[in-house]
Amino acid sequence: MTKKVNSKTIKLVKFYNLINYNLIYNNQAINRYKKDFLEISGKKSESLQKLKRSITNIKNCELKENATNIVFSDGNPKSKIMIVGEAPGFNEDQEGLPFVGRAGALLDKMLAAIDLNRKNVYISNIINYRPPENRRPSEEETKRYLPFITKHIEIISPKILILLGSTALNALIGNEVVISKARGKWIEKKFGQCKASVIITFHPAFLMRQPAQKKLAWIDLKMIRDRILKLKI
Numbered sequence: 001m002t003k004k005v006n007s008k009t010i011k012l013v014k015f016y017n018l019i020n021y022n023l024i025y026n027n028q029a030i031n032r033y034k035k036d037f038l039e040i041s042g043k044k045s046e047s048l049q050k051l052k053r054s055i056t057n058i059k060n061c062e063l064k065e066n067a068t069n070i071v072f073s074d075g076n077p078k079s080k081i082m083i084v085g086e087a088p089g090f091n092e093d094q095e096g097l098p099f100v101g102r103a104g105a106l107l108d109k110m111l112a113a114i115d116l117n118r119k120n121v122y123i124s125n126i127i128n129y130r131p132p133e134n135r136r137p138s139e140e141e142t143k144r145y146l147p148f149i150t151k152h153i154e155i156i157s158p159k160i161l162i163l164l165g166s167t168a169l170n171a172l173i174g175n176e177v178v179i180s181k182a183r184g185k186w187i188e189k190k191f192g193q194c195k196a197s198v199i200i201t202f203h204p205a206f207l208m209r210q211p212a213q214k215k216l217a218w219i220d221l222k223m224i225r226d227r228i229l230k231l232k233i
Helices: 002-020 043-056 062-066 090-095 102-112 139-156 166-172 204-209 211-231
Strands: 081-085 122-125 160-164 186-191 194-201
Touching: 043 139, 081 139, 081 166, 102 204, 122 139, 139 166, 139 186, 139 194, 160 166, 160 211, 166 194, 194 211, 204 211
Parallel strands: 081 122, 081 160, 160 194
Antiparallel strands: 186 194
């Protein structure tokens, strides 16, 4: 019994060390433009380009009018693991890529804890333009962008869909349950022709404000790791 407890404690300590290490950053974004780009071709590529054009052609959108760049996606579009967050922040708006600020650095460490990285996952957000002052997207804004992220999921067709935070939860699953009750559970859901195993966990930005919740995020990550093995992804 003691050995079992000690083993769990050691693993948890290792996880904490991994995701807490070097989280004091300046405000510079992580430059990912020079990373290797995983080319895709054919129907998926055309569908993603068409979707991106549709978003950039939105009319009378305050978010778009006040943003520097559209933040469409990052990672591997061939991946069967898709991550959806809330909305871009300042660094994401400047660079045009999701999760490149401090929350992005923590997300990278969380992924590394289960042997994942941006070359074998695909990342996007519910909202593609930065809300002013990094505020939470309004219900109206979420509804406006919902068809785009739903189509985005259908195009990527992931087997595992990871939702980060309550905005993603409420938009794609519903607001009948709070994230503290919804996290750590698998939900089978269809997005168009795509059927995915969906799991909700805390947004990295929330974990930086509430570090005590990292132990629950670690449980979620282990569930994701186990599902990846089960599905042979």
